[in-house]
Amino acid sequence: MSGKPRLGVFKFASCDGCQLSLLAAEDQLLGVADTVEIAYFLEATSRIQPGPYDIALIEGSITTQHDVERIKQIRADTHFLVTIGACATSGGIQALRNWSDCDEFVSSVYATPDYISTLATSTAIADHVKVDFELRGCPINQYQLIEVIQSVLAGRRPRTPVHSVCLDCKRRGTVCVMVAQGTACLGPVTQAGCNAICPEYNRGCYGCFGPAAQPNLVSLTDQFSANGMPREQIVNNLRSFNGNSPEFRVESDRIQAEQDGEQ
Amino acid sequence: MISNASKMATDSPRSPSLWVPKTVVIRKITPEVENVATYHLAFTDADAAASYRFKPGQFNMLYMPGVGESAISISGDPESPELLDHTIRVAGNVTRGLTQLKPGDTLGLRGPFGSSWPMGQCVGRDVLLVTGGIGLPPLRPAIYQLLKRRQDFGNLHLLYGARSPDVLLHQNEFDDWKRSGLTIQKTVDRSVFGWKGNVGVVTLLLERLHSFDPSNTVLFCCGPEVMMRFVARTAFDRGLTAEQIWVSTERNMQCAVGLCGHCQLGPQFICKDGPVFRYDQIAPLLTVEGL
């Protein structure tokens, strides 16, 4: 042991945006960099060191058989494994393939589909290995990430809220877009972390931070329906960045089944 | 008509902030059992030390800057407040953080807060102290006071249960306490080789207890809610009434002064109306799931 905890940052199927959040937190990152040894972080340095790692940050979802093998190896090499972002914690926007025919995508997008080896689904890291902490968000909140790293180093429970986006809207004085404008908003069932940015700009919440604690999806989608939103659109709303998170998935499947049953 | 509160809000002189902790220094850390240690704290400011008094059963908010506050009952002698004992089990972020501190380190303290064990009720009566595990430290200040004026009270019994013999707290003081006139009975859930004491829940000790007069007894109980309910039930069987029983309750105490809302149990703010309640004031609330 060199004395400093060893940190690894690993990427799976993702846009790199969460790793960029980490890099964007320059000042804080420098502070953290002093207290850890960055052993693996391709986005920041090409110097690669083998495990074991005290802390691993995992970005991205599992979409190939190779991913499945690789995450198992990282897990075996890691003491405390943290997944960061919607891809790693729920499968990400690419999990939309879970409701579609993946082979059809491959054959229509790629000139030589034979070269493509992929799974039919995009799934969360936790579906494959034990995860010690999940940090939500599309992208993650850099301050929350620093909090998680500092907490893990100090042996604390990270203080990241599980309350709804609504609380943050109210704290900052944003008027409810659902009540005042009839805008469909996932805020009441979505975990805070973004400081309620979309409603502040007159948009409904897209659910970037995934389901809040004990969310009541059925009641909210009933209200969307009562406000005149077609079922198809409700399903689309739920199936976005965190569409494959269990709570959002169960609800969109339920509404889809209702719609299919009527047709 | 303007209410009194509104008058106070608008007219009265500004009150000092409740939110500013006083600095305390860790004088000594006594390891007790696994994951439990007693922190002996002293104010760095002479005025703060001189004005500080607490009653048995009260608690302080201990503050680790950057981590947060935790409500910890005071476990030392109320007549020696120059060194404040806090017997702490590692449970959350603050208590875990405290394990990284050493004598000479400082932290913040707000307090004392909350209601106390009704020591006046004990005069001329038998006193039963029934507790389990980490529930003993909040009763320790009461034990000191009872033993200091031993002649004022009838029979004194401590009935103490724990998971196993190795997690019984403050055992090094038990001989002193016995000599001073406290009867001590211990029980454990799980026996180990060499244990000659009782095995089973603490209510068994209460069922079998002799030498107290149910009509002239007070019972103090501190432990998990389910234990306190069973202790009360057994006490009723032994002839006590709810008005003779006091319990110490726990909730998520944050501000400690009834202003943040976290620790409510029905009409009670556990932090300022409690933590010590006469059983009849709190019993109906303890049986409602999720109240």
Add this chain to the structure above:
Amino acid sequence: MTLKEENHSEENLPATPHHEVFVAIDGFALLFDVLKSSGFQIVGPTIDQDAIVYDQIDSVDDLPKGWTDVQKPGLYRLNQRNDDKLFGYNVGPHSWKKYLFPPNVALSIGKKNEDGWEFQEAPDDPPKLAFLGVRACELAAIRIQDRVFVGGDYVDSTYQKRRQRILIIAVNCTQAAETCFCTSMDTGPRCTDGFDLALTELDDGFLVEASTPEGKAIVDQLITLEVTRKQQQSAELARQNAVDQIKKRMDTTEIRDLLMSNLEHARWDEVASRCLSCTNCTMVCPTCFCSSVEEVSDLAGENVERRRQWDSCFNLEFSYMNGGVVRDSTRSRYRQWMTHKLATWIDQFGTSGCVGCGRCISWCPVGIDLTEEVAAIRKDAP
């Protein structure tokens, strides 16, 4: 003459009505200048984000002239009036509590030096604020928060400091929303006390009533006229109009015992199936006071600040303690909120925590109406 006196008594006028004067609409702008020259920042109603909110305002032009609102459970819409009333709306998404009990405020700061930690009160110098447009239910809410924050053994200095620096200019309601039920809670719609000035808006100006020396000092600097009989009658009609428009009722008979003896009522499960546990009702409530404290620390961890933020009993973590979460279901959290607001608040503070403003009804995204919940429990209480 006799008839008119009878009208007076029906209108529930305060025992000692203050002297009223008339300020013409053209002279109303002067109020802003007088307040500013008296050192006040003015906060009051203005249109923002498709609603009438409370914010800093500079002149009459910032007021929601000619606007009103329509409210129903889970719905709020702005509408244009067919006149130029400045205060012709009902209470909206904001309440004055954000100025007296701010959503985010520093409580204490700590600094680590070679001798260890030192703590002191966080610097806090709130401005003198003039609240313009406070309704009767909101005066009641301020009275209730006074009891919470300064009426007990422990006084919250951040609240007290702000409270001592405000001037309250109330406005009598001349209409009501579908969600209003102040008459059930005995808090309105008439402003009877707790203000420095109270206005009643007429077509061509305001009746102005001063009830404190501070209020009187402001009025003395305005251009005022004696109130005519006709103006008096118009004001009474306008105020009566608010009373007449309030249709929502909540039966508060023995409400404390009703709720506390029905803690296992099936209705709690029913409402939990609709409740989002999203915290909106508690956030818009002008009396809800729950909060949590957050640590803000520099990277070295040697300068820290404790900040208090609004929190809510609807949050799962709110009742967290070592050993688990106490209120681990929406059922238990909704029950906590409603029984606290309407029942145990009475034990704690000698008053209901509800003022009948209806905000929790309008701003619930799924339109849960607590008056209906009370009625449902009352209907089949054993």
